[in-house]
Amino acid sequence: MTIKIIVLATNEQADALIKEGSLAQMPSLQDGWRFDFHKQLKYLKDATAYVLVREDTPDVIEGCMIFQLLDKKKPYMAFLEVAPHNKGDEKKHDHVAGCLIAYAFKLSLMRGVGDYKGMLYFEVGEERKEDEVKLMHLYSSRYRAMRLGTTNMMVIFDENGELLIERYLN
Known part of the structure; x- marks a missing residue:
C-alpha cells in the first residue's frame, strides 16, 4: 500500500510503502530496536509482519508492525515500533x-470475523507504570484508542478506525 510520511527536516511528504515483511528482513534488538521482531514473528501463531519503507530507500525500515488473528478471528496488533x-x-x-x-x-476490517470485524485490539506494556499510563494516553488522544476497564488492553473501534484510515492512508 502506498502512503505518505512526513520528512521533518523539510516538513514535506515522502512516498512510502507498507508491505508484508519477510522473516529475514525483520529488525531485532541487535539493530537497535526495542522489540525483536524476528524472534516474535517466528513464534507468534497466525501472525504477519508489515514494514513501512520510503520508496526511495526501500532497504531502510522506518517502522514495523506485527498483526495477528487471535483464535483466527480477533484482530490484534501484537507489536508496533518506529525505527530508532x-x-x-x-x-x-x-x-x-x-x-x-x-x-x-x-x-x-478485512480479516476480523463476526463481531470482531472493525475492532483492533492491542496491549500497552511498559516497565514503569507511569510510562504505560503516558503511552495509553498517547494512543487515546492521537489514535482514538479506548482502554478496556482498568487493564492495559486497548481497542480501536469502527468510526475511530475509519478516521485513522482517512488521515493516514488516504
Whole structure:
C-alpha cells in the first residue's frame, strides 16, 4: 500500500510503502530496536509482519508492525515500533506509527470475523507504570484508542478506525 510520511527536516511528504515483511528482513534488538521482531514473528501463531519503507530507500525500515488473528478471528496488533532513527527529538519522519496503526485497523476490517470485524485490539506494556499510563494516553488522544476497564488492553473501534484510515492512508 502506498502512503505518505512526513520528512521533518523539510516538513514535506515522502512516498512510502507498507508491505508484508519477510522473516529475514525483520529488525531485532541487535539493530537497535526495542522489540525483536524476528524472534516474535517466528513464534507468534497466525501472525504477519508489515514494514513501512520510503520508496526511495526501500532497504531502510522506518517502522514495523506485527498483526495477528487471535483464535483466527480477533484482530490484534501484537507489536508496533518506529525505527530508532524515528524516535525522540532528532527523529527523521513523522506519521510512521499512525500509518501502521491505521493499516492494522484496515486489516481488522478485512480479516476480523463476526463481531470482531472493525475492532483492533492491542496491549500497552511498559516497565514503569507511569510510562504505560503516558503511552495509553498517547494512543487515546492521537489514535482514538479506548482502554478496556482498568487493564492495559486497548481497542480501536469502527468510526475511530475509519478516521485513522482517512488521515493516514488516504
